[in-house]
Amino acid sequence: SEVKKIAVIAGDGIGPEVVAEAEKVLKVTEEVFGYKFETEHALFGGIAIDERGTPLPEDTLQICRSADAVLLGAVGGPKWDNNPKELRPETGLLGIRKALGLFSNLRPANVFDCLKDASTLKPEVLEGTDLMVVRELTGGIYFGDKLRRQGEHGEEAVDTCVYNVTEVERIVRQAFEIAGKRRKKLASVDKANVLETSRLWREVVNRVAPEYPDIELEHVLVDNCAMQLLRRPSSFDVIVTENMFGDILSDEAAMLTGSIGMLASASMGEGSYGLYEPVHGSAPDIAGQGLANPIATILSLGLMFRLTFGYEDAADAIEAAVAEVLDAGHRTSDIAVDKSQAISTTQMGDLIAAAI
């Protein structure tokens, strides 16, 4: 079959360690399923600031653009936290989203059986929780004009939140489509009782909704959603929302599953192009010690197989392999009840690769 190109961004902290394990799994899936991949590594984030003086070097963008998908480890760390804006890893993150047109961030939040006790929620509340946050990723207050000026009451700062119907419609349609392949429920989250952008958002949702008559739609105000996620997490299926609300709610949703170290995410552009990364961060405190859990990154690779390449067999195999290794009782230290029994990052990667 055709050779698929994957840009690989290891990034900072535990990024290189978890990405190495995902590459191991990639190699094995090639052998087992006969798919062909070509990987190209690129510098991004803190390491790019250190080595190239910018979080997002132009050749990194070129490598990503010429690939079919991007696999990202993690970026950032305290080392760069006090840098000026242009020299911060987050600036690279926002830049790559915009440059690659990654307008939709898919954040599945589900509960891993072996981790259900890791949640701070009661098991009976969590039971059956399996939701997906679809977050708009290239608009809203993240990308609107920002400025400082002198006002009547001293210096003031301004952020601008802008959405146009085209931007809203494209993410909303995607969310309806995704809901159609799941439990057919969509919660659109906004603050239409206060924000003009939310009123536009809601109008678009209501205009598009009749085209998806089999999807049960509800509008939920963002403050209420933050509450309902706690009260009835299992009743949500797909949640679609704008950039800033999605940032907050997807993290809340991930944390309530207790499985944050295991969750994958996809940031999709036009067509099937996507950037895949674990939900967890770069965890600089445990970097380089073989303590990191590579599962979220490996599952992100699975998501890439499913969403970008349509390699359902390989995606299923990855998910099954992860389940098998967990069922056999293997744990990295972050998820081990008895830390003394924990296995290392590479051991976990080896076991999953072997189970494919």
Place this chain on the structure above:
Amino acid sequence: SEVKKIAVIAGDGIGPEVVAEAEKVLKVTEEVFGYKFETEHALFGGIAIDERGTPLPEDTLQICRSADAVLLGAVGGPKWDNNPKELRPETGLLGIRKALGLFSNLRPANVFDCLKDASTLKPEVLEGTDLMVVRELTGGIYFGDKLRRQGEHGEEAVDTCVYNVTEVERIVRQAFEIAGKRRKKLASVDKANVLETSRLWREVVNRVAPEYPDIELEHVLVDNCAMQLLRRPSSFDVIVTENMFGDILSDEAAMLTGSIGMLASASMGEGSYGLYEPVHGSAPDIAGQGLANPIATILSLGLMFRLTFGYEDAADAIEAAVAEVLDAGHRTSDIAVDKSQAISTTQMGDLIAAAI
């Protein structure tokens, strides 16, 4: 002693029922402690739309302005949800905040012993949770310019988020002061890695912080805060944040305590002026049936005694009376384990009044 004037806004749904019980308690505290109050009722919210064609009639504002404090039940309901903006209860709420200069919303979120099982969080995680969200209430994206316009990609909507140093400094100082009277920990929540208003916010916090050397300060990004509230709720003391983040986080914090039906809130203006209201909404589904729990409103009155009037004895008495009645096992239906044993709104009010 001097006569204190209280503007009373019953509002919509269960508002009139819960406010009536708080007034009962007000009367008893007058008798027991010798304080003198004069109350004046005012129309606001949905009922004001129905009777006066506007959610916030001018004479309601006059009554509030000439009072020392305002007691509010609840406003809103599905009846008015599809009204044009100017004829919606929320517009009244935003209007009254701005008109009365209520720049700071204090939302204590603590766990009532008798309700700790009502939380969806595990009891051991919740143990010791007692936090206060200090939300900026008259600035930010709520009150910045809003508009619709035609853009390159169709119609677009714009919201503007503005903060000046004066606005930020006043709420931040108040939060430091409050933290000083509590466990001396302050979490300032922003999104300084993305928003200019958040960078201004953080600068002000850092500039003011050295004046409060005994307060332990941490900066928390809003997405991380949404997670940490779930992971380690008891580690928070005071959380200070801007309007939109505060809307979301205060509701999340309230819900995680499991005590949302019992939580009071205060919206403070200059000096000791304040508007006090329960955190819960107008619950139109149970209105007029004697099912509402008046405790949050009664505790809001207690907060008024404490924060506006400095009547600590009466405030203590109210809180003690609520605790006594709950300890004796009395429950309204929302908090009753055995609903058939539940008492009515007025019975609960009577018991608390009698216990003072």
